[in-house]
Amino acid sequence: MAIVSIRGLSKKFAEAAAVNDLDLEIGDGEFVSLLGPSGCGKTTTLRLLAGFLQPDAGEIRVGGKVISSAAHLVGPERRNMSMIFQSYAVWPHMTVAQNVAYGLKFKKLTKPQIEAKVTKLLGVVHLSELKDRYSAELSGGQQQRVALARALVVEPQILLMDEPLSNLDANLREEMRFEIRRLHEEFKITTVYVTHDQAEAMATSDRIAVLDRGRLVQVGRPAEIFDRPKTRSVAEFVGKANILRGHFDGDGQLLLSDGVKIRLVDAGGIAPSSEVAVCLRPHNVKLIAEQGAVQDLTDQGYNLFSGIIRRSIYF
Numbered sequence: 243m244a245i246v247s248i249r250g251l252s253k254k255f256a257e258a259a260a261v262n263d264l265d266l267e268i269g270d271g272e273f274v275s276l277l278g279p280s281g282c283g284k285t286t287t288l289r290l291l292a293g294f295l296q297p298d299a300g301e302i303r304v305g306g307k308v309i310s311s312a313a314h315l316v317g318p319e320r321r322n323m324s325m326i327f328q329s330y331a332v333w334p335h336m337t338v339a340q341n342v343a344y345g346l347k348f349k350k351l352t353k354p355q356i357e358a359k360v361t362k363l364l365g366v367v368h369l370s371e372l373k374d375r376y377s378a379e380l381s382g383g384q385q386q387r388v389a390l391a392r393a394l395v396v397e398p399q400i401l402l403m404d405e406p407l408s409n410l411d412a413n414l415r416e417e418m419r420f421e422i423r424r425l426h427e428e429f430k431i432t433t434v435y436v437t438h439d440q441a442e443a444m445a446t447s448d449r450i451a452v453l454d455r456g457r458l459v460q461v462g463r464p465a466e467i468f469d470r471p472k473t474r475s476v477a478e479f480v481g482k483a484n485i486l487r488g489h490f491d492g493d494g495q496l497l498l499s500d501g502v503k504i505r506l507v508d509a510g511g512i513a514p515s516s517e518v519a520v521c522l523r524p525h526n527v528k529l530i531a532e533q534g535a536v537q538d539l540t541d542q543g544y545n546l547f548s549g550i551i552r553r554s555i556y557f
Contacts, residue, residue, distance in 0.1 A: 245268060245269065245270040245399070245400070246268035246432065246434070247268075247304075248267070248302050248303075249303075250263055250265065251264040251290060251300035252297060252298050252299040253286055259456045260456055261287055262456035263299075263457070264458050265458065269432075272432055272433075273433045273448045274433070274435070275443035275446065276435070277479070278452055278479070281455075282454050283453050283456040284437075288402055288436045290302065291310075292325055293310065293318035293321050296312070300312075309321060322400070323398050323399065323402055324345075324392075324396060324401050325401075325402040326393050328406060330388070330406075331389065332380075332385045332392075337375060338364070338369055338375055338376075338388055339360055341392055342392045345395065346359060349396065360373075360391075360395060363391040363395045364391060366391070366428070367387040367425070368387065369384065369388065369391065382411075383410060383418060386410065390422070394429060399431075400431070400433070401431045407419070407437075415439075415442070419446055420445065422446050423446045440479060440480045443464070444480075447464060448463070449464075450480075452476050452480070454473075467480050474521075477521040482524045483523060484522040484523075484524070485520070486504065487499070487518070488520075489516065489518070492513075496520055507543070528544075529551075
């Protein structure tokens with residue numbers, strides 16, 4: 243069942259279409275990442291979902307009810323959503339516990355109830371021993387955990403995350419990807435996550451929605467997006483890609499301009515003489531120096547090329 247339904251969503255700033263006729267369905271408890279380069283419309287889409295912006299066309303439904311359209315807008319405060327921003331927004335004059343408890347003050351709970359919920363969430367995000375510290379006494383990763391706990395403690399129907407790891411160093415960013423996924427599996431909250439980092443999207447998401455110039459280009463599970471990209475832009479954005487162009491000969495081979503032939507495992511119904519492009523990932527390339535291995539690899543169906551290594555790098 244789709245808890246979030248986005249149909250024909252469009253938003254312009256001046257004459258530029260930030261979001262252009264976007265359709266997307268998000269299931270209950272699903273983690274979906276909006277992935278794409280700067281200016282692709284992913285953050286605008288998130289802001290439309292949060293109620294910070296009103297669409298020019300189309301609509302957003304949550305649980306079957308329209309919350310955003312050109313004629314109707316439910317305010318952000320009336321949507322059962324939590325949002326985590328890129329800047330964390332941890333209040334410096336409050337302790338960790340006070341930051342996490344803030345949203346509960348609007349839930350008409352007793353003080354013991356609030357304290358119990360805060361204590362539980364601080365334990366979940368491993369901040370119990372830091373509950374009396376202020377933000378200036380916390381690392382970037384600890385502040386991010388505070389933001390996560392504050393968003394989760396109010397038990398939102400939907401969790402929105404706008405590039406929450408972009409301010410962290412590389413090692414901590416990788417650690418937090420798995421932490422976010424762990425928390426999602428524990429709480430099962432429907433989550434929409436905005437990022438330009440394909441590794442983040444791959445590690446955290448059930449599905450990825452790739453955007454380009456305001457349009458939704460492809461939606462699928464991480465393996466599907468990586469292994470079967472629909473366009474060259476998707477192939478190059480979600481991982482390293484060597485794009486080889488040529489013509490399909492109708493007999494399972496791609497003919498490159500320099501005369502090299504590449505056998506294709508699956509031609510996918512391509513018509514003979516069609517101009518096509520093949521995406522070759524670096525991890526699919528094997529280097530061999532032993533001549534004895536050539537025949538074995540040929541028998542296994544590998545495409546073999548001879549060449550000279552000019553340069554090597556680690557990545």
